[in-house]
Amino acid sequence: MQNPTAAMLVIGDEILSGRTRDANMHYLAQELTKQGIDLKEVRVVSDDAATIEAAVQALSAKFDHVFTSGGIGPTHDDITADCIARAFGAHIDIRDDARALLEAHYEKSGLELNAARLRMARIPDGATLIDNPVSTAPGFTIGNVHVMAGVPSVFQAMVASVLPGLTGGVPLLSQTLRVDRGEGDIAAPLAALAADFQDLSIGCYPFQINGVFGANVVIRGTEGARIDAASTRLAKELGL
Amino acid sequence: MQNPTAAMLVIGDEILSGRTRDANMHYLAQELTKQGIDLKEVRVVSDDAATIEAAVQALSAKFDHVFTSGGIGPTHDDITADCIARAFGAHIDIRDDARALLEAHYEKSGLELNAARLRMARIPDGATLIDNPVSTAPGFTIGNVHVMAGVPSVFQAMVASVLPGLTGGVPLLSQTLRVDRGEGDIAAPLAALAADFQDLSIGCYPFQINGVFGANVVIRGTEGARIDAASTRLAKELGL
Incomplete structure (x- = not known):
């Protein structure tokens, strides 16, 4: 629903x-x-x-x-x-x-x-x-x-x-992984993750602090276990 | 224009x-x-x-x-x-x-x-x-x-x-008068001012600080002299 x-x-x-x-x-x-x-x-x-x-x-x-x-x-x-x-x-x-x-x-x-x-x-x-x-x-x-x-x-x-x-729905849950590398370095594993977890929304939000580029990867969805699975896989792949 | x-x-x-x-x-x-x-x-x-x-x-x-x-x-x-x-x-x-x-x-x-x-x-x-x-x-x-x-x-x-x-226009100028009274107290003189200065935009933006209500009156337009005239009249009317 x-x-x-x-x-x-x-x-x-x-x-x-x-x-x-x-x-x-x-x-x-x-x-x-x-x-x-x-x-x-x-x-x-x-x-x-x-x-x-x-x-x-x-x-x-x-x-x-x-x-x-x-x-x-x-x-x-x-x-x-x-x-x-x-x-x-x-x-x-x-x-x-x-x-x-x-x-x-x-x-x-x-x-x-x-x-x-x-x-x-x-x-x-x-x-x-x-x-x-x-x-x-x-x-x-x-x-x-x-x-x-x-x-x-x-x-x-x-x-x-x-x-x-108001009648609410299923609250959106999220986990954020901070990656201290440019988005371009992690785009390929992120795209693969998004393809394998189509029930989740995988967002990548770049930042720049003191001239250093990094990104927050936000994994959103309604099932905590699925978010955990995606987050664990990504952390392993990126060596976080 | x-x-x-x-x-x-x-x-x-x-x-x-x-x-x-x-x-x-x-x-x-x-x-x-x-x-x-x-x-x-x-x-x-x-x-x-x-x-x-x-x-x-x-x-x-x-x-x-x-x-x-x-x-x-x-x-x-x-x-x-x-x-x-x-x-x-x-x-x-x-x-x-x-x-x-x-x-x-x-x-x-x-x-x-x-x-x-x-x-x-x-x-x-x-x-x-x-x-x-x-x-x-x-x-x-x-x-x-x-x-x-x-x-x-x-x-x-x-x-x-x-x-x-880009081709710009006439920059919008503004003056702000802070009034330490509720908006309801100054609404009538503001409406009269807006009616008399239809070339200006007179906005009233209430605030609440430590439980006290006040308002910022912002007078906007492209002619500084008109804004001055409106601002002077309002300050006089409100005893600012």
Whole structure:
């Protein structure tokens, strides 16, 4: 049986301009891998309504799950919720359940729940709220799309709220062998190994440290015994 | 006049599995912004031939430039060059100019130029080589697609080889104002500012440090005087 598949959509001009370095992709990739959900594609797009809408529709049709990050705050450039609603043809407005969460939060904090903050209660009809233990304003799930904040601490809390509710697959296991030789020296035994272990994925990731070339060979699969067998054979062949 | 547009295609299972944290996207984003080329989209895809080919065709048709990273080494999982050739309907084989570079390099280093390493001389017909001062094996440009290595030091060297040859646009300038208040407090003046300065892009990027919420307001545009004017007005309104 195949694992569920997923895509991520990162929304934000600040990533594409190089001002901000995205931190959420790496985090989500690791969490999905642990749960046996295969992250197949990531797209980073700008804060442009038509672009966001088209990307959500394309990814939602192609993968079991889509996770978005960014653009659900209170300011004028936070347009994600409305774009997602349009992508699903869903009506969107301030929703009572989300408003109640914000009212309780801002009452406690003594801050005003002004018109801008109320925008964070705009949730499409039919969507389920995603809990935000960090700063209250919720994310939401509509169809197979999970809409989350871009601030890393909030994104991570929302991922922790969403993932336990999703059906996972068989977690991907891996072993890494570090080889202090250029990739070109080990390419032939690696190719032979990959041919003999077609149920595994054998990746070779070169690095360069202080002018010396080496490679990490990563053997991935779902059966530990098979990974052990491949790893043992390769270590022997390479004299590791 | 509009700036040239660009997309980046990051190729590699190791990014999607969370094993490796991509470093090239952020670097390229910054370099393109300096040169006035607008990075509009990034896609990260797995080492799957059909997926790579389709992504290259889609991005190449949509943007002025496409930059790829990853998958041009000597091992069996390095399939990028062949995928790009197919995407352009170009013949690919070991090419004499690339082979000559590798021969000289491996002769000097005393390493064998074996069959695996020779794969790095596979270059599509009609492509222009991209210089690799770090480890010799070249990248290439075909059509509007620039094919580069995934190892960050090599990727950066190749970007430095390619960018000076491209026609840039007007570099994007920016000013950042840090506001130690929640976004919700400043959303209204920000929206008014954005409405009055439609030639600028006003972004609001919240952060949370030690439980305190704040935001960086980034004002971007191509005319320094306009950015100054917007920044001065906002600082005054917010009492910064």
